[in-house]
Amino acid sequence: MFELKQVTYQDILQIDQLVIPSQKITCLFGESGSGKSTLLRLLNHMITPDEGDVLYQGDDIEKIDPVQLRRNVVMLGQDPVMFEGTVKDNLLIGVRLAEKDEPRSSTLKSMLTDLQLHKSLDDDASKLSGGEKQRVALGRVLLMDAKVYLFDEPTSALDDDTEDVVMDYVTEYIQQKRQTAVMVTHSKEIADRYADQMIYMTEIQSQRGEPHGSNA
Numbered sequence: 001m002f003e004l005k006q007v008t009y010q011d012i013l014q015i016d017q018l019v020i021p022s023q024k025i026t027c028l029f030g031e032s033g034s035g036k037s038t039l040l041r042l043l044n045h046m047i048t049p050d051e052g053d054v055l056y057q058g059d060d061i062e063k064i065d066p067v068q069l070r071r072n073v074v075m076l077g078q079d080p081v082m083f084e085g086t087v088k089d090n091l092l093i094g095v096r097l098a099e100k101d102e103p104r105s106s107t108l109k110s111m112l113t114d115l116q117l118h119k120s121l122d123d124d125a126s127k128l129s130g131g132e133k134q135r136v137a138l139g140r141v142l143l144m145d146a147k148v149y150l151f152d153e154p155t156s157a158l159d160d161d162t163e164d165v166v167m168d169y170v171t172e173y174i175q176q177k178r179q180t181a182v183m184v185t186h187s188k189e190i191a192d193r194y195a196d197q198m199i200y201m202t203e204i205q206s207q208r209g210e211p212h213g214s215n216a
C-alpha cells in the first residue's frame with residue numbers, strides 16, 4: 001500500500017526502505033519520541049519528507065491531490081476532536097463532509113453498542129468523557145469507509161477490558177472490508193495480539209530491506 005525509500009524528515013526519521021502492505025494491520029511500536037506519529041503524518045502527506053520518496057499504491061504521494069488522498073487515507077489523531085452537537089452529528093461529520101450516503105440510525109446505534117458506548121445518539125457530545133469521545137471519533141472515522149486508516153493510539157483512554165472489546169470490533173471491521181490500518185500503539189500486548197506486521201521504531205531508523213517483526 002505504501003513504500004518509503006531513502007526517506008529523511010528533519011532529524012526525526014531516517015528510513016532506508018519500508019513497505020506497508022495492503023489489507024493488513026501494521027502496528028508501529030516503540031519509544032516515546034521515536035517518530036511514530038511523524039511517520040503517520042508522512043503517509044497522508046500532512047508533512048513532506050526532506051529527502052526520499054513516499055509511494056501510495058505505487059504513485060509518488062506528492063503527485064496525488066491531497067484532498068483525494070485524505071479521503072482514502074484517513075487519520076485519527078491522538079486527541080479526538082468533538083464538534084458542537086450530538087453524538088449522531090459527531091459520528092456523521094466525516095460522511096457528510098465527504099458527501100457520502102448517511103448510514104441509518106439503526107446502523108449508528110449498533111455501532112455505539114459495538115464500541116461499548118452506552119449513550120444515546122441524541123446525547124450532547126461535549127458532555128462525554130475522554131474515553132467516550134475517543135470511541136465516537138473512532139466510529140466517525142470507520143464510517144468514512146476509507147481504504148487506509150491511520151490510527152494514533154486509538155484506545156489510549158480506555159480501560160483494558162473495554163480496549164479489548166473495541167480493538168476486536170475495529171480489527172474485524174477492517175478485515176471484513178479488506179481495508180488497511182497503520183496503528184501507533186504503546187501497548188506490546190495490543191501489537192502482539194492484533195498486528196499482521198509490527199514495526200519497531202527504534203529499528204526502523206537503521207532498517208535495511210523489509211520491515212522487521214512480522215508476526216503474520
Ligand SMILES: Nc1ncnc2c1ncn2[C@@H]1O[C@H](COP(=O)(O)OP(=O)(O)OP(=O)(O)O)[C@@H](O)[C@H]1O
Nearest residue numbers: 010012030031032033034035036037038039184201
Ligand atoms: N512539527 C515538529 N517539528 C519539530 N519536531 C517535531 C515536530 N513534531 C514532532 N517533533 C519531534 O519529533 C520527535 C518525534 O515525535 P513523534 O510525535 O513522531 O513521536 P512518537 O513516537 O509518536 O511519540 P509518542 O509515543 O510520545 O507520541 C519528538 O522528539 C518530537 O518532539
